[in-house]
Amino acid sequence: MIRMLAIAPLVLALLVPRALAQEAPDALVKRVAEDTLATIRADKDIQAGSYTKIRQVMETKLVPNFDFPRMTALAMGRSWRSATPEQQKQLTDEFRTLLVRTYSGALANYRDNTVDYKPLRMNPGDTEVTVRTEVKRPGQAPVQIDYSMENTADGWKAYDVIVAGVSLVTTYRDEFNDTVKSSGIDGLIKVLENKNRGPAPAPPAAK
Amino acid sequence: MRTRRQGHLRSFAVALAALLLAGCAATPSRVDPFEPFNRAMFSVHEVVDGNVVKPIAEGYVKFVPELVRTGVANFFGNIDDLFIGINNVLEGDGNRAGDDFGRVLLNTTFGLGGIFDLASMMGIEKHNQDFGITFGKWGIEQGPYLFVPLFGPTTVRDGTGTVIRYFLGPVTYIITDVPVRNIVYGVGYANVRSQALETEKVVDTAAIDKYRFIRNAYLRARQAQVYEGKPPPEPEDEGQ
Numbered sequence: 200m201i202r203m204l205a206i207a208p209l210v211l212a213l214l215v216p217r218a219l220a221q222e223a224p225d226a227l228v229k230r231v232a233e234d235t236l237a238t239i240r241a242d243k244d245i246q247a248g249s250y251t252k253i254r255q256v257m258e259t260k261l262v263p264n265f266d267f268p269r270m271t272a273l274a275m276g277r278s279w280r281s282a283t284p285e286q287q288k289q290l291t292d293e294f295r296t297l298l299v300r301t302y303s304g305a306l307a308n309y310r311d312n313t314v315d316y317k318p319l320r321m322n323p324g325d326t327e328v329t330v331r332t333e334v335k336r337p338g339q340a341p342v343q344i345d346y347s348m349e350n351t352a353d354g355w356k357a358y359d360v361i362v363a364g365v366s367l368v369t370t371y372r373d374e375f376n377d378t379v380k381s382s383g384i385d386g387l388i389k390v391l392e393n394k395n396r397g398p399a400p401a402p403p404a405a406k
Numbered sequence: 407m408r409t410r411r412q413g414h415l416r417s418f419a420v421a422l423a424a425l426l427l428a429g430c431a432a433t434p435s436r437v438d439p440f441e442p443f444n445r446a447m448f449s450v451h452e453v454v455d456g457n458v459v460k461p462i463a464e465g466y467v468k469f470v471p472e473l474v475r476t477g478v479a480n481f482f483g484n485i486d487d488l489f490i491g492i493n494n495v496l497e498g499d500g501n502r503a504g505d506d507f508g509r510v511l512l513n514t515t516f517g518l519g520g521i522f523d524l525a526s527m528m529g530i531e532k533h534n535q536d537f538g539i540t541f542g543k544w545g546i547e548q549g550p551y552l553f554v555p556l557f558g559p560t561t562v563r564d565g566t567g568t569v570i571r572y573f574l575g576p577v578t579y580i581i582t583d584v585p586v587r588n589i590v591y592g593v594g595y596a597n598v599r600s601q602a603l604e605t606e607k608v609v610d611t612a613a614i615d616k617y618r619f620i621r622n623a624y625l626r627a628r629q630a631q632v633y634e635g636k637p638p639p640e641p642e643d644e645g646q
Contacts, residue, residue, distance in 0.1 A: 300611050304607050304608055338476065338526060339483075339532060340532045340533055364626075364631070364634075364636065365623065365630050370626065373622045374613070374615065377618065391614075394614065
């Protein structure tokens with residue numbers, strides 16, 4: 200007991216700086232990606248396409264590291280400013296759901312992938328960085344996946360994903376702009392709601 | 407009499423204005439001037455693909471063991487590597503071309519005709535390259551977007567590249583027995599289509615308008631390939 204008490208300050212000293220010191224953006228991406236890949240590889244239910252399990256992984260491991268309000272604002276472009284706070288909240292919620300559903304359908308396919316993490320170019324005090332990775336797939340050319348990240352009060356968060364040079368946010372800007380143009384912001388919210396209420400994405404084909 | 411002619415003129419002017427406005431409304435007409443036609447082709451594709459091709463591709467994934475499918479993908483991938491190398495030469499990238507031809511040499515011999523991708527196992531990376539990208543690097547614009555049933559999204563530039571690639575073979579010249587050659591083409595098509603099954607599921611969930619989503623994603627992806635992942639920035643509109 201006494202010995203335990205004696206080492207307690209030491210343990211605390213080790214723990215406290217870890218909790219206070221902010222995780223670097225590249226370290227964050229690596230930790231989250233490796234953790235997620237390890238979970239997918241270890242879980243037979245996920246590989247079989249269990250939607251509940253996949254959703255759980257998405258919600259607990261990936262979603263907290265994204266800044267959905269900023270992603271939605273960027274995807275909306277100019278129309279974001281003309282949306283009321285209530286509309287902005289609805290749009291953010293629906294876009295978040297849409298992205299989670301979309302990637303839930305694809306998550307199990309990453310099982311055979313490995314990720315290379317590129318050295319981070321960052322100056323002290325930078326609040327926005329791009330974390331570069333390269334995803335290797337057996338028998339195919341590697342794909343560059345970059346994460347645009349920003350430093351928030353809540354740690355580093357991703358606000359865009361750029362796959363092989365194509366930005367996720369920009370891809371959605373076309374979708375959103377055209378829909379807003381033809382049916383307004385409420386029209387876009389309706390479209391997103393209807394889409395998100397559709398059937399859950401089918402599990403991956405048997406391998 | 408006079409008023410009637412004026413009436414005709416006026417309705418003609420209105421019709422003309424409506425036509426011009428309709429033309430303006432169909433943005434982005436610059437990249438997709440044949441949008442109505444392309445959308446019709448897309449509908450045809452969805453019906454034929456959904457009822458015939460996709461079930462065949464799904465059956466291919468379901469009934470052909472993964473090991474065999476990997477071998478098939480490697481075999482066609484090896485032929486692709488040859489053309490990837492040729493295009494890297496055309497773009498003046500000797501280093502990459504060296505890797506590509508090295509891959510072909512290794513995989514064709516020790517990889518038993520390309521069935522095994524030994525080169526990848528040894529760390530010689532596969533590249534992404536085709537005639538469309540080469541034309542792009544030479545400064546040729548995409549030209550109008552086209553959606554071709556059973557083939558998918560392309561443009562005048564990329565489609566020209568695909569046609570050139572098709573005529574260069576070499577399956578056409580190596581296999582002279584027509585039924586055998588047709589089987590090889592059939593398996594090749596099942597291979598390509600089966601690889602798109604998972605991506606397609608993502609698009610189905612992700613897209614608000616599937617036609618538009620595929621078009622924009624295709625054009626952006628091709629642009630990024632021409633610029634090696636660093637396309638010139640589009641006008642940003644942060645909205646914040």
